[in-house]
Amino acid sequence: MVDSATARSVSGEMMTSHPVSGARSRAFTESADIIDADYMEVEPVPRDAPPASSGQASEAQGHAGMAILDRRARPPMQWARQHGGPLFWLAGCIAIVAAFWISGGHSMFRHARVTAPDLRIAEVRSRSGSVEGSPALLVDGTIENAGGAAGRVPALAVHVVSQDGDTVVYRLGTLRTPLAPGAKYSFSGRLDMPNDGVRTVSVAFDQ
16 A cells, blocks of 8 residues: 555645645545636637727728718708709809909999990091092091090991992991091092982991
8 A cells, every 4th residue: 555655646636745644634635625627628810810800890880870970960061062963053153253243343344345445437428529530429437436445447338329229338448447545537438320320328337
């Protein structure tokens, strides 16, 4: 029989560091607490497996849950820009034009009308005459610039109506002569005389 004083530690037994007698050893064994240990198996995590991110999942849930609140929290102009379409841009353009007009834009148009050239045919004179022994119709007149800016004199169209109702139109060139504000331009023409005489003569700008 093996002496308890020289016993070696065996798996599962708790041994003291000093030799004890047999009776004391039995008393110590009976009074010692016995603890049943549970164990669990843990599988090794692969090295190439990405770690699970709880922040991404919670962030995705947060975005999904805040979608309704985000739409309600948008400013009115942002909501109108996304849902107004052409009406939104039309209203914006009208508002810009109205603000420009109220702030003094109308004065620019009035100034442009005032400074535009205003060419007028002041007077027209016609008489019968002769050129190199042949009967001719002599027409002369004056053009004045009553506007506030310089302009160029356009060509003239002379309408001659004979006694029998026939109308002949003659064109007089002016070389588009520049005409300053308040200045006058004189013109004259020698036209063919109708055989049955002249009823009326009129001059207009050929435009």
